[in-house]
Amino acid sequence: MDTGLLHLHNLLRWVISILLLLSIYKAYTGWKGKKTFSAGDRKTWLFTLISAHITLLIGLYQLAVGRYGIFKTSLPEGESLMKNHFFRFYWIEHPVAMILSVVFITLGYGMAKKAVPDEVKYRKAFIFFLLALLLILAAVPWPFRADIGRPWFPGINA
16 A cells, blocks of 8 residues: 555645646736736635645555654664655655645635635736745655655556
C-alpha cells in the first residue's frame, strides 16, 4: 500500500502542476483582460483546490507512517535531523513548503467566493497561485536532485 500511495502522490504532482498552470493562466488573463469572473474559472480553481488537498492528505499519511514516515523509521544513530539531508528534506522542508502551497491555493480559490471586484479577484488569485507554484517547484523531489530525487513518473526508473 505504501508504494501505491507514494506513486499516486508522485503522479498527482503532475495533475496539480497542470491545473495550477491553468489557474494561473485564467487568473492572469482575467486580470489583464478585465474579464468578468465566470463559472468556468471557479471550477478550474475548485479542481486545483481539490487535487491539492487530496495530495496533501496522501502526503501527510506518507510523512506519518509511509516508508520513511516519522512513526515508522528513525534517524541513524547519533545523527541530527538538521544534518541529515534526506530526512530534513522529507520531514521538514517538503512538508512545510507543500502545506504553505496548499494554503496559497486555498486562498486563491477563496477569492472565487469573495464579493470583490473581478479585477481584484483575478489579481489576488494570480498572486496566490503563482506563490503556490513557486513553492511546489522548489520543494518537489525532482529526479535531478542528488540523494532525494524521485523519478519523473511513478513506477518508472528511467
